[in-house]
Amino acid sequence: MNEKNEYELDGTSLTVHLPAEVDHPVSDSVRKLSDRIMGRNYIRTMIFDFKGTCFMDSSGIGLLMGRYRALGMKKGCVKAVNVNGHIHRILQLSGVHRYIEIQRNQEEGEE
């Protein structure tokens, strides 16, 4: 992933625009790159943008929960936005919706 386009820093908030498929290798690379950014900047919240993402497996759940722990497990420290139906199901099934704020993809509406 290209660090410049995919990672957006705004004050203490870091937005990550995720690629089409969030699996084990992608989760590893997002974790490494965000660790590096968090080492150089004070980050309080991380927003994962799933706008361009159609697939995710349990590696993505590990990534989200890992970042939640790294940011001190505070309410609202990790957000998932623009999630589609499949990813919403995965987030619900794994129970991470209890810790992470989730915003559905607007175009898709209610299912």
Add this chain to the structure above:
Amino acid sequence: MEHTNEMTLIFDSRPVNEGLARVTAASFLTQLNPTLEEVADVKTAVSEAVTNCIIHGYEGEVHKIRMDLKLAGGDLFVDITDHGTGIADVKKAMEPLYTTKPDKDRSGMGFTFMEAFMDEITVESAPGKGTCVRMKKTIRR
């Protein structure tokens, strides 16, 4: 006679091949005219099983993973096999949130997703011999 179709994919246990395995399974499955949701279910289950082979079965070493796919009637059968470390306690390994690698940000949800997204799953494993995950999904049309 019932129409069947079979294929086998053997590949190196490199993370980059996880995408290859799930796209292959999804592509093979299209013959049954599945819904988008059914395709996503199968892709997720395949991804979980193959990731387990790479991370846990071979622990990062590069060896072969075998994926057998079979279509019979309206059913898809997926068998994913490694010859790695194996699992001593399969029941424990399948518990939600159980992981032997929490430091690597593993969620412990792999088997839970396979069970949730497929209709049947059985796991055969022996320490030092390897693991075979057999899954079945009925495509409802």
